[in-house]
Amino acid sequence: MAVGLMPKAIGLIPTRFNSRRLPGKSLKMIGNLPLIIHTYRRAKLAKSLDDVYICCDTQEVCNVAKKFNAKAILTSKKHKCGSDRIYEASKKIKTKYSQIIDIQGDEPLIDPLNINKVVEYHKKNMKYDIILPNLPTKFTTSPHIVRLVFNQKKEVLYLTRSNTPYHFISTTDIIYKHLSVVSFTSKALETYSKNKQSKLELLEDIELLRAIDIGLKIKTFSLKGDSFSVDIPKNLIDARKKMKKDKYYKIYRN
Numbered sequence: 001m002a003v004g005l006m007p008k009a010i011g012l013i014p015t016r017f018n019s020r021r022l023p024g025k026s027l028k029m030i031g032n033l034p035l036i037i038h039t040y041r042r043a044k045l046a047k048s049l050d051d052v053y054i055c056c057d058t059q060e061v062c063n064v065a066k067k068f069n070a071k072a073i074l075t076s077k078k079h080k081c082g083s084d085r086i087y088e089a090s091k092k093i094k095t096k097y098s099q100i101i102d103i104q105g106d107e108p109l110i111d112p113l114n115i116n117k118v119v120e121y122h123k124k125n126m127k128y129d130i131i132l133p134n135l136p137t138k139f140t141t142s143p144h145i146v147r148l149v150f151n152q153k154k155e156v157l158y159l160t161r162s163n164t165p166y167h168f169i170s171t172t173d174i175i176y177k178h179l180s181v182v183s184f185t186s187k188a189l190e191t192y193s194k195n196k197q198s199k200l201e202l203l204e205d206i207e208l209l210r211a212i213d214i215g216l217k218i219k220t221f222s223l224k225g226d227s228f229s230v231d232i233p234k235n236l237i238d239a240r241k242k243m244k245k246d247k248y249y250k251i252y253r254n
Contacts, residue, residue, distance in 0.1 A: 014082030015105030104180035129188035
């Protein structure tokens with residue numbers, strides 16, 4: 001990288017139309033917009049991103065993206081996770097980027113300011129392959145929430161859906177929830193995607209466990225907010241309720 005040249009960051013939004021728990025969720029309506037368009041327009045509000053693309057696996061989603069003037073790249077249906085999908089998409093984009101920001105397509109309430117914070121944090125910590133932010137949240141045993149386990153240097157040791165930390169001697173009312181905005185260096189994303197799914201990744205259904213398995217360095221930091229993934233019908237109901245009062249929705253809804 002040339003001296004004085006700031007690294008460029010691109011936001012890539014992976015979405016799989018036939019989700020196991022909520023089929024067709026990317027096109028479910030929340031207010032007057034499909035879910036995936038909420039995510040795209042909120043990502044576009046993040047000033048740290050030089051460009052944003054939806055990375056989808058069906059022409060149907062591409063057509064909806066075009067209808068709403070959103071950039072989209074059609075990718076293979078064979079990908080098992082979003083990180084592999086955005087890697088394929090990144091190879092189809094002519095411009096090269098130092099940072100590739102994975103913004104999960106099922107986060108219609110993602111805060112653009114948090115995207116900015118992830119991008120800027122990684123710029124200051126480029127010795128790490130991946131930046132994975134967390135949200136301190138009330139303790140729960142729900143397997144739908146992925147928890148981060150990290151050391152005093154904020155280096156991620158493990159990710160899990162299990163009841164962690166286990167209340168054996170004492171208790172805690174806080175866990176650190178995985179936030180679905182992940183910054184990869186371009187090299188790290190390539191390394192990740194050239195490796196097969198790992199045993200831990202398949203066991204817990206957490207794609208970044210592959211990164212830990214192959215030795216990529218992940219650093220975390222805490223953010224504030226109330227973003228959540230729409231994974232099941234109840235999440236969709238909650239998102240529709242929250243969107244009515246959302247400050248960003250008022251900016252981009254028309």
